[in-house]
Amino acid sequence: MDFTPLFLSLRAAGIATILVIIIGIPVSYRVAYMKRGRGIVDAVCTLPMVLPPTVVGFFLLLFFGKNSMVGAWLMERGIPVVFSQTGMVIASAVVSFPLLYRTARGAFEQMDETLVQAAQTLGIGEGRIFFRIVCPNCMPGILAGVILSFARAMGEFGATIMLAGNIPGKTQTAAIAVYTAMQSGNRQLAFQWALLIIGISLFFMLLLNLVTGRRGGRVWLWK
């Protein structure tokens, strides 16, 4: 059994998760305290979670394809997206974004807002409030979002196969390997991959429960 698809999956999901953290946490914080237009922004941010991954893949193809401005611009700079590992990362990031976004937003909304108000009256700047008070106090929620998001990116299939294709050794992830093995009639290989994926996913869900379990996060983080 060649483990390349697994490493490809882990790497793409890892990079995608980092992207999602960088973009998703500020966005969810912003939406949590948004007054106007909140419903629309929230719906758009959640959309990739409920759309069929093929639809997401289809629009990503349109957006990053050779005939689009973005795709052509990236191509000129030697960053092809379609049929590339960049495409894998982008597809995984878009599909897993809503999971982090929604979990983190919930955590921000549930945080006692007097903490932020108290920090403001103490003269602390907004950036310091965010990193020293908001984030630490929402850490269980943020971590849960990160884990969910990573697990989702690991299992990403539809959008990835649409955008990045199924190139063995390059863009063939573990999830796609199951599909390919079945297609070529290799049931035993498909079974092995399936078991491996179940094992990995189960591990992450157990980790999730450890982080969000009753008082789990708090004890684990600072007590």
Place this chain on the structure above:
Amino acid sequence: MALEVRIKKQFPDFLLDVEFQTEEEIFGVLGESGCGKSLTLKCIAGIERPDQGRIVLNGRELFDSKKGINLPARERKIGYLFQEYALFPNMTVEENIAVGIKEKKKGEKKKKIHDYIQKFFLEGLEKKHPSSLSGGQKQRVAIARMLAAEPELILLDEPFSAVDSYLKWKLEQMLLEWLEEVQVTTLLVSHNRDEVYRLCDRMGIIHKGHMEVCGKKQEIFQNPGTVSAAILTGCKNIARIATITEGRAEVADWRTALPLPDGGVGEAFTHVGVRAHDIRMLTVDEDGRGSLGDGRRGLEDIKNTEELIAVLPAVVERKIEGPFDDIYVLRLAMQKETDTVFRVEIARNEGAVFIEKQNVKLGIPKEKILWLR
């Protein structure tokens, strides 16, 4: 002029319209819950933005809707003690206090933190997190954190509402000492009249988003002026004036007409009130004459010492024993069931004891009647 506030903020079903000025003092704001007192503090602190008005602190304009000035909370230098203290749960006691200190030099900062820890009796708790502190300790950390940021104004939002009553007295005295030491203008918001009276010299009363009265505490308690101020300062017996004719106010609920106070002719009084402990309760002898419950003084004796504006026959309906007072609920004789009742409080050591169903007379001293608008 230390603090000058004039703000308006419209909500769908509520208008906040508050105006007052303080000296360098502890100024009390009394109001029932939901009247807009916390909202007023939040507007002053810069957490909420008023629709219009002006807030000036020690000559510094914090907010002016006409000039378009609205300093963010972090630049206002206002300390805010939240009801639940709002300590940062992820930081230790030490870190909570350190977070608002502007001092950059490490050694100086450390010394400052240590000073506050010592002053607020927090030694040994430096490395603890707020979740493992008691209510009193949390409050001390919150006050230390607030003072460490060196505010020019201190806002206290129901500071003792989350504290056990036996701790309250001690904390109140400590707070008073600390505030006297730092000499910073303070606004204390509370629904507890005793708290406000004990801690402040001047006070205001907010009712339904509006600052109704404002002045020296003794004057406000002696003459609240408005019905809501009378209720908030603890007046239990308030009745509506039906009509005012020829210098007399007809009070239907009390079945009597009271002569207006000197200089009160022409004023638009709507209610009268009398505090529960200001009513004299007299027994009725067989010949119909009243005397004090212990029999030492009769109606005539009382009339010699204070002028009674009205003497009302009544029946004791219920007697409730408080820890140090007896509380009597009475109904005027010949009054219908639905009519208002009187509440009279008599300190137990005064010795006057009455029983339920007993016929008595209620003497209302002229000096104690509250004329209200």
